[in-house]
Every structure is written in structure tokens, then in C-alpha cells.
Amino acid sequence: MPQTATGRTPVDSKKKAAEKNEKEIRTDAKQTKGGGDLEMIHAEYEKRRKSQVQAIKKTDKGLMRDMLYQMVLGRVFEEKCAEVYRMGKIGGFCHLYIGQEAIAVGSMMALKPDDMVITSYRDHVQAMVKGITPGAVMAELYGKAGGCVKGKGGSMHMFSKEHEFYGGHGIVGGQIGVGTGMAYAAKYKESGQVTLCFFGEAAVNQGIFHESLNMAQLWNLPIIYICENNRYGMGTSQERAMSSRSIARKAEAFEMANEFVDGMDVMAVREAAMRSIDRARSESQPTLLEVRAYRYMGHSMSDPGKYRTREEILKHQERDPIVLFQNSLKDAKVLTEKDFEEIRQEAIKATDAAIKFAEESPFPDESELFTDVYAD
Numbered sequence: 514m515p516q517t518a519t520g521r522t523p524v525d526s527k528k529k530a531a532e533k534n535e536k537e538i539r540t541d542a543k544q545t546k547g548g549g550d551l552e553m554i555h556a557e558y559e560k561r562r563k564s565q566v567q568a569i570k571k572t573d574k575g576l577m578r579d580m581l582y583q584m585v586l587g588r589v590f591e592e593k594c595a596e597v598y599r600m601g602k603i604g605g606f607c608h609l610y611i612g613q614e615a616i617a618v619g620s621m622m623a624l625k626p627d628d629m630v631i632t633s634y635r636d637h638v639q640a641m642v643k644g645i646t647p648g649a650v651m652a653e654l655y656g657k658a659g660g661c662v663k664g665k666g667g668s669m670h671m672f673s674k675e676h677e678f679y680g681g682h683g684i685v686g687g688q689i690g691v692g693t694g695m696a697y698a699a700k701y702k703e704s705g706q707v708t709l710c711f712f713g714e715a716a717v718n719q720g721i722f723h724e725s726l727n728m729a730q731l732w733n734l735p736i737i738y739i740c741e742n743n744r745y746g747m748g749t750s751q752e753r754a755m756s757s758r759s760i761a762r763k764a765e766a767f768e769m770a771n772e773f774v775d776g777m778d779v780m781a782v783r784e785a786a787m788r789s790i791d792r793a794r795s796e797s798q799p800t801l802l803e804v805r806a807y808r809y810m811g812h813s814m815s816d817p818g819k820y821r822t823r824e825e826i827l828k829h830q831e832r833d834p835i836v837l838f839q840n841s842l843k844d845a846k847v848l849t850e851k852d853f854e855e856i857r858q859e860a861i862k863a864t865d866a867a868i869k870f871a872e873e874s875p876f877p878d879e880s881e882l883f884t885d886v887y888a889d
């Protein structure tokens with residue numbers, strides 16, 4: 514019997530978790546009304562800080578360091594992307610993930626290496642967490658032959674079969690159908706692989722989301738749908754586009770397990786992901802996670818951002834996922850300020866090396882013009 518947000522499951526612990534979800538959704542609704550109340554955001558931060566310390570104490574120290582490194586690398590790497598984009602080094606669209614790092618790191622670092630991941634065009638950080646090198650991601654952004662797709666995909670189409678990373682998709686919601694197919698294939702082949710399928714909250718209003726969830730539950734597919742609710746679809750807020758505030762609860766239409774998660778808290782994301790991955794792997798049951806964060810940057814590098822105020826952005830940054838995690842690691846006496854500086858320097862070094870690799874990599878050869886190109 515799947516766990517649902519209204520607690521229709523007879524299992525008590527699951528019911529409690531569902532009630533907690535409800536409470537968090539209500540608190541969050543109050544917080545974000547009119548851009549969010551600062552005092553409430555601070556209170557939420559303090560609440561999370563305590564629970565995060567508890568979760569950290571139960572987790573391997575090396576893994577905690579790796580998780581922080583991946584988050585910091587994501588941030589430093591993308592700040593560099595913005596810089597070189599403005600210098601004209603990167604062509605085409607470029608969508609940054611800054612502010613959402615806890616979602617990719619918290620969920621993907623709970624996977625086994627041969628599990629599968631698919632996402633939208635906001636894909637640089639997911640690609641690196643899945644193991645594609647920063648150099649191969651940066652060279653792809655530059656359109657160079659050393660890129661993970663030989664410079665033919667660019668920012669929106671990172672891909673690596675070797676790393677079980679299946680894109681990088683530009684059609685909003687397109688990956689929800691493809692991801693469902695990947696999970697179906699894994700089940701059919703009995704490969705034991707779990708699929709993580711990421712998409713934004715604006716994709717949820719499309720038919721593909723509802724059709725896919727229906728099939729995944731009907732056929733008991735081992736997939737976790739992760740809705741990264743960053744509050745905006747281009748310049749349109751969720752409030753202006755969706756009749757219902759809770760995305761997690763939409764899963765109930767399909768009797769699918771679901772959870773609402775604070776996407777600024779990497780440990781909360783990790784714990785929810787571990788519960789969902791276990792459900793997929795051992796019971797072959799799907800889950801919908803609504804992970805709520807905030808998009809710090811514009812929709813893409815060409816967004817003038819006239820639809821929201823500076824104050825709104827600053828309020829959400831009060832609970833920055835990296836600062837929150839570092840404070841908790843310090844409180845739990847797992848890492849120190851010195852470690853944080855070391856990690857930051859490592860991330861800067863890796864990013865600089867990625868830039869050097871991309872700069873030195875050649876553009877694809879003319880003979881490659883028609884290779885790997887598919888038209889139906």
C-alpha cells in the first residue's frame with residue numbers, strides 16, 4: 514500500500530510522515546505569500562539546522578565531505594559559466610542551477626553508480642554529480658570536441674551512456690515520458706536499476722506528467738519523479754500558473770507514494786531520496802517527490818528578470834543550501850572552516866582546469882558534421 518500525503522495508508526509511521534508533509538506545505542504556503550516573511554524563514558532555518566545536525570551525525574564523514582564538495586563545485590562551476598557566457602565563450606541558451614544544488618547532490622548521491630538519471634536543460638550540475646568530468650561539461654558548453662557529446666549538444670544536452678546519464682532535454686516535460694520508458698525497460702530486463710527523473714514545476718501542468726505517473730503506478734515501475742519546484746517557469750510564478758499549490762499531492766490521483774521536501778536542506782533531500790530509492794529497488798514502486806527550492810538566477814542567461822523583486826531573491830538566499838549545510842557540519846563537529854576553505858579551493862582548481870581544457874579543446878572536425886545526427 515503506497516504512502517500518500519493524506520495518510521490513507523494503514524501503517525502508522527507512514528501516516529505520521531504524511532501528516533508532517535501536510536504541515537510543511539502549510540508552513541511553506543504562509544512563508545512564500547508575498548515573497549515570504551523573513552522572521553518565518555529564519556525560524557525554518559533554525560528548525561532545519563537542528564534536524565540536519567542529527568542526520569549528519571548518522572552519516573559517513575567522507576560522504577559528507579564529498580556531498581559538500583559537489584555542491585560547492587556546482588556553485589563555483591556555474592558562477593564561472595555565467596562569467597564566460599558574458600564573454601561570449603558559450604553560445605546558445607544557458608540555464609543555471611545556482612540555489613538548487615542540494616536537490617541533485619542529496620538525491621543522486623544516494624544512488625548506485627549504474628542507476629539512471631534524466632533531467633531537463635538545467636543539467637550541468639546533475640551531469641557532474643553523475644560522474645561526467647567538469648572538463649567534459651565545460652567543453653560541451655563551449656561546443657568543443659572534448660565535450661561529453663563532442664560539442665554537438667551544448668548546455669541543454671549533456672549526455673553520457675557510460676555514466677547512465679540520459680540528458681539534458683529541451684522540451685519541457687519531454688524527459689518525463691522518456692524517463693518512464695527507461696524505468697519500464699529496467700523492469701522488463703530485470704536490470705535492478707532505479708531511474709531518477711528530474712523536471713521543473715511548470716512541466717507538471719502538461720499531460721505527459723499525468724500520463725506518465727498513471728503508467729508508472731499501474732505497471733509498478735522503479736522510478737522516482739523529482740519535481741524541482743524553484744517557484745518559476747521562465748517569468749511565471751507557480752501561483753499564477755497552477756490551481757493547486759501542492760505538487761506532491763497530485764500523485765494521489767494515481768495512488769502513488771509522495772513526499773514534500775525542503776530543497777534547501779541537502780540531508781532532508783537525501784533521506785527522502787533514500788526512502789524512495791528503497792521503495793523502487795525492493796518493491797518496484799514509483800514515488801513523486803516535490804522538492805522546493807528557489808531559482809537564484811534568471812530562467813536563462815538572457816532573462817532580464819523584471820517579474821520579481823531583488824528583496825524576494827534575497828529572502829530566499831537567507832536559507833542558502835551551502836551555508837545551511839556548512840553550519841550544520843560545523844555544529845556536528847564533522848568539518849571546520851579550514852575544511853570549507855580547502856573544499857572551495859579544490860572546486861576553484863577543478864573549474865579552472867575545466868576552463869583550460871575547454872579553451873584548448875578543438876572545435877569538432879568538419880567530417881563530424883553528419884555523424885551521430887539522427888532525423889526521422
Ligand SMILES: Cc1ncc(C[n+]2csc(CCOP(=O)(O)OP(=O)(O)O)c2C)c(N)n1
Pocket residue numbers: 633635683684685686712713714715716717743745746747808812
Ligand atoms: C513543450 C515546451 N513548451 C514550452 C517551452 C519553453 N520553455 C522553456 S523552459 C520553460 C519553463 C519551464 O519551467 P520549469 O518546468 O519550472 O523548469 P525550470 O526552468 O524552472 O527549471 C518554458 C515554458 C519548451 N521548451 N517546451
Ligand SMILES: [Mg+2]
Pocket residue numbers: 713714715741742743744745746747
Ligand atoms: Mg521552475
